[in-house]
Amino acid sequence: MDNIIQNIQGIPLNHYLIFCSIIFSIGVIGVLIRRNVIIIMMSIELMLNSVNLLLAAFSAYRGDASGQVFVFFIMALAAAEVAVGLAIVIMVYRNTKSVDIESLSKLRW
Amino acid sequence: MAAIITLSLLGILVLYLGLFKAKSALLPVTLIGLLVALGCELALWGGDAKPIYSGMVVFDNFALAFSILCIVTTGLILLLSKAYFSSISNNVAEYYCLILFSLTGALMVSAYHNFAMLFIGIEVMSVALYILVGIRKTDFGSNEAALKYFLMGAFSTGFLLFGITLLYGATGTFDITGVREYLIANPQQISPYFYGGVLLLLIGLCFKVGAAPFHFWTPDVYEGAPILITSYMSTVVKVASFAGFLRLFGYVFVPLHDFWPPVLLIVIIITLFIGNITAMMQASFKRMLAYSSISHAGYMLFAIVALGATSTSSIFTYAIAYSLSSVAAFAGLILVKRAKGSDQFVAFNGLGKTNPFLAFVITVAMLSLAGIPLTAGFIGKFMMFNTVMQDYHIVLLLLAVVNAAIGVFYYLRVVVHMYFKTAEDEGGAIVLPLSFKVVLATTVALTLLIGLYPDCIIGLL
Numbered sequence: 001m002d003n004i005i006q007n008i009q010g011i012p013l014n015h016y017l018i019f020c021s022i023i024f025s026i027g028v029i030g031v032l033i034r035r036n037v038i039i040i041m042m043s044i045e046l047m048l049n050s051v052n053l054l055l056a057a058f059s060a061y062r063g064d065a066s067g068q069v070f071v072f073f074i075m076a077l078a079a080a081e082v083a084v085g086l087a088i089v090i091m092v093y094r095n096t097k098s099v100d101i102e103s104l105s106k107l108r109w
Numbered sequence: 110m111a112a113i114i115t116l117s118l119l120g121i122l123v124l125y126l127g128l129f130k131a132k133s134a135l136l137p138v139t140l141i142g143l144l145v146a147l148g149c150e151l152a153l154w155g156g157d158a159k160p161i162y163s164g165m166v167v168f169d170n171f172a173l174a175f176s177i178l179c180i181v182t183t184g185l186i187l188l189l190s191k192a193y194f195s196s197i198s199n200n201v202a203e204y205y206c207l208i209l210f211s212l213t214g215a216l217m218v219s220a221y222h223n224f225a226m227l228f229i230g231i232e233v234m235s236v237a238l239y240i241l242v243g244i245r246k247t248d249f250g251s252n253e254a255a256l257k258y259f260l261m262g263a264f265s266t267g268f269l270l271f272g273i274t275l276l277y278g279a280t281g282t283f284d285i286t287g288v289r290e291y292l293i294a295n296p297q298q299i300s301p302y303f304y305g306g307v308l309l310l311l312i313g314l315c316f317k318v319g320a321a322p323f324h325f326w327t328p329d330v331y332e333g334a335p336i337l338i339t340s341y342m343s344t345v346v347k348v349a350s351f352a353g354f355l356r357l358f359g360y361v362f363v364p365l366h367d368f369w370p371p372v373l374l375i376v377i378i379i380t381l382f383i384g385n386i387t388a389m390m391q392a393s394f395k396r397m398l399a400y401s402s403i404s405h406a407g408y409m410l411f412a413i414v415a416l417g418a419t420s421t422s423s424i425f426t427y428a429i430a431y432s433l434s435s436v437a438a439f440a441g442l443i444l445v446k447r448a449k450g451s452d453q454f455v456a457f458n459g460l461g462k463t464n465p466f467l468a469f470v471i472t473v474a475m476l477s478l479a480g481i482p483l484t485a486g487f488i489g490k491f492m493m494f495n496t497v498m499q500d501y502h503i504v505l506l507l508l509a510v511v512n513a514a515i516g517v518f519y520y521l522r523v524v525v526h527m528y529f530k531t532a533e534d535e536g537g538a539i540v541l542p543l544s545f546k547v548v549l550a551t552t553v554a555l556t557l558l559i560g561l562y563p564d565c566i567i568g569l570l
Binding site for chain 1: 239243277
């Protein structure tokens with residue numbers, strides 16, 4: 001375990017931060033520009049996982065376990081969220097025969 | 110904590126009742142459970158509030174007041190549900206169970222003392238709602254609302270989490286008192302991570318409370334969801350999110366008070382104008398209420414910008430007034446929609462003649478939402494504006510008053526339809542079931558009571 005932490009600390013913290021910010025931004029851009037619901041959900045997962053990675057890095061640098069525990073919370077709740085989300089996507093697919101969000105534009109102001 | 114445990118167990122119990130086909134027992138059991146939870150909260154009132162469970166939750170008077178408001182509002186909404194759920198679905202037990210789980214999340218959000226609890230609370234509250242919004246499986250509007258709500262909710266959770274992570278990177282703790290102590294201890298060299306974290310948290314929470322420019326999902330979701338779920342979302346969920354918002358910005362980030370208020374000011378001004386001006390152009394009562402809920406989010410954010418001794422009290426009063434009148438308005442909408450099959454303003458024509466009591470209740474609710482004196486809404490708005498006055502945000506105050514005036518216009522429109530226009534087809538009076546009568550009478554009585562004797566609420570917090 002100490003070995004892993006030393007390996008993590010071998011890379012400067014800023015690199016983790018920049019790397020995670022880039023992944024997070026890719027996720028955000030994916031949500032904003034993609035039209036396929038499944039790909040949007042994948043982009044959201046990317047956002048959450050970049051957060052997980054950053055938490056693990058911070059936690060290793062500070063020698064504080066609570067950050068890693070938080071990662072488990074995020075994983076568990078993200079799984080619950082995706083389970084509900086996929087059920088919603090299937091429900092929508094049964095009605096519209098499509099997973100494109102353009103097919104859902106009945107409610108407009 | 111007893112209330113949170115009670116509600117979680119109650120949700121599971123209700124599911125089992127549904128399994129054993131005890132449909133008639135669902136509502137009484139749920140209401141009794143809510144009363145027990147209410148009792149647990151009341152027993153803690155005024156006690157010695159210390160963070161419990163390793164600093165995870167704290168039941169101070171602030172948390173208790175908002176929890177009690179959430180529980181009471183849920184009780185009122187569930188009373189309206191008597192014939193409603195069984196008319197749109199066969200799986201009635203799931204409704205009660207999901208609403209209870211969502212309420213559990215709301216209680217966690219108002220009582221958190223650790224960012225982990227904030228995150229879990231928001232998720233528990235939202236995940237149950239994603240299902241509730243889409244519960245009419247074959248209805249296109251409901252499908253679309255569920256999908257939009259889910260995508261926007263998950264998206265905003267990402268921002269919230271990134272914000273929490275950056276705060277953790279700067280301070281090394283998830284405990285909100287720890288974060289506050291970090292800010293007080295290093296006023297000069299606050300890590301740049303911290304600023305990014307505050308902004309991302311702000312974005313995430315603005316998504317949740319539906320403040321502009323992150324409001325765009327609100328009208329669609331509120332319109333597509335079943336009316337009862339809409340009323341739940343626009344009252345309980347909003348109130349709980351504001352409790353979380355206020356604890357975060359009114360307690361933790363106070364030492365950083367010259368950094369975030371300008372950002373929040375811009376959010377408030379955009380929210381007020383978008384909410385009110387778009388609400389004016391709606392032909393549907395339900396959609397008008399959705400936009401008005403956006404503008405009320407703007408008013409409630411006032412208390413967070415102008416932090417003072419009275420800001421918790423004023424946001425609490427505002428939340429009570431808003432919840433009561435929203436429940437009354439949605440109850441009226443359910444009755445009218447059931448009788449006339451439409452939620453447009455035109456459906457309210459002639460209601461003043463056929464149903465004087467219902468029309469009176471809706472009128473009081475509208476006046477309260479608009480902030481006319483003698484109603485609770487006036488007291489709420491007055492206290493909000495008063496806090497802002499003390500802080501010399503004169504421009505903000507002027508804009509808010511302009512917006513309140515715009516609000517009067519569209520709230521009174523439905524009153525005009527009820528009293529001064531006649532219906533084309535005289536369909537006769539709408540029959541009010543007993544539970545509706547109870548809810549309508551309670552909400553009106555409380556609205557007027559708080560409007561006349563505001564001291565009974567103001568002294569609480």
